[in-house]
Amino acid sequence: MSSTLGKILAASVAGAAFMAASAASAQEVKIGIILGYTGPIESLTPGMADSAELALTEVNESGLFLDGETLAGVRADSTCIDSAAANAAAERLVTSENIVAIMGADCSGVTISIANSVAVPNGVVMVSPSATTPALTDIEDNDYFFRTAPSDARQGEVLAAILESNDISNVAVTYTNNDYGKGLSDAFIAAFEEQGGTVTISSPHDDGKGDYSAEVGALASAGGDLLVVLGYADQGGVGIIRGAVDTGAFDRFALGDGMFAQSLIEAIGDGLEGTIGSVPWSEGEGADAFVAAAEAAGVDPDGSFRRESYDAAALIALAMQKSGSTDRTGIRDAMLDVANAPGEKILPGELAKGLQILKDGGDVDYVGATNVELIGPGEAAGTYREYIVENGEYKTVQFR
Structure with a gap:
């Protein structure tokens, strides 16, 4: 083997080893x-x-x-x-x-x-x-x-403060029947009642149902200035709101973070006008x-x-x-x-x-x-966006 060929082979082996190592x-x-x-x-x-x-x-x-x-x-x-x-x-x-x-x-x-x-x-x-x-x-x-x-311990306080700033003192509450919904509902109700508000009913709802007329009927019977919905925008939450709008049970809503979605506006349309809510956000x-x-x-x-x-x-x-x-x-x-x-x-x-x-x-x-x-x-730690639905869009009110 010539020395030139040996150098070429050595270089090739070294190059292959380097590539393998890389x-x-x-x-x-x-x-x-x-x-x-x-x-x-x-x-x-x-x-x-x-x-x-x-x-x-x-x-x-x-x-x-x-x-x-x-x-x-x-x-x-x-x-x-x-x-x-x-x-x-x-x-x-x-x-x-x-x-x-x-x-x-x-x-x-x-x-x-x-x-x-x-x-x-x-x-x-x-x-x-x-x-x-x-x-x-x-x-x-x-x-x-x-x-x-x-944590929703903080969101409950924020949502209660939003209602107070809107002169809402009497509400019905429905929440998705799981850890998230129950935790947020408990935190909201505690904060809302501490500031002098009244909760007429606090009722869980299950996701995945095709008909929420029974749940809406119970909420309507209890009454309130508006309905607080602490659920999911693509499941029970939208079903509850659709039923409330269709029957005229409620014409205004307050929403937790799981309800904030463009799909909700598309599903409900004008019936969501004036809705208020909170969602983790920053500026x-x-x-x-x-x-x-x-x-x-x-x-x-x-x-x-x-x-x-x-x-x-x-x-x-x-x-x-x-x-x-x-x-x-x-x-x-x-x-x-x-x-x-x-x-x-x-x-x-x-x-x-x-x-x-x-x-x-x-x-x-x-x-x-x-x-x-x-x-x-x-x-x-974190901050929340307070919003209102106007003309089919989520509009920022302030950050809390």
Whole structure:
């Protein structure tokens, strides 16, 4: 063999070894995105998933994540209401897909179930963008559960204050018959009665029924200045409102966050005019930055829990960068560090900046789209958008 040929072969072997090493180091790191792609909030879910994946794409395009790894979102259906199906979906992600963290789940009941049955036993961090029941504040989670949406304990107070500011002092209440609905109803009623209001009836409703005339009849008999509906826009909540409008039982409504959806306006039309409500939302530099980043990527930024979904995925990525690995416990231990002060403030569209600071050994304070502040595992501070439906559109009144 000539020396020239030997050098060529040696170079080829070295090049192949380098390429193999690069491929090995540039691993795909999987994050589960468990949301209700079917079920009572299926119209909200696509925008939430797209927003979470927007953050993952931003991280990948930076080229700064860990040692060249890339993030991949793996979607799974929580159904929002079927805990057995949600647990099976989460189990598949953990055991078959080997995800390192979960962005989700969405509805409170399935979130509690996944945390108790799958995530916590396997030491997997969950960051929910929309599970709001107060029960999650004290869940036995070994500090593996976080959320970017505030608790309904706060929303109940906000919704009661909105009614007071509208001179509403006498209401009927209906809520979806699960952890989310019961928790929000209890929080709202306590706050509303404390400020002197009267609740004529508090009645649960089941999702998935074709006829809500009995429920509407009971609510109408009790009466009230308006009907408070704490349900889901694509399930029982819309059925209750449609029945109330069709029979003239109520002509004005107040809604919780699960009812905020364009599909509700499309389903009810003029009958929703004057409706008031609350939904977790934010304003300011971070919210504006999210809108700009989303629109530039072709993602619609305007919808429930889209900001919270982006923030949940971004926090997971930054926590991995802070810990220097994809170790599940390391992600958990770094979450509060990257979410709160001290550190350089990071907005949507600035994830590359945050990744570089962490790579260099610095600290970040992720502000994100929703002014993220994690009070502790399982709890987040937050603000709410007070809105009114006028001329077929949700109009912002103020932020609370």
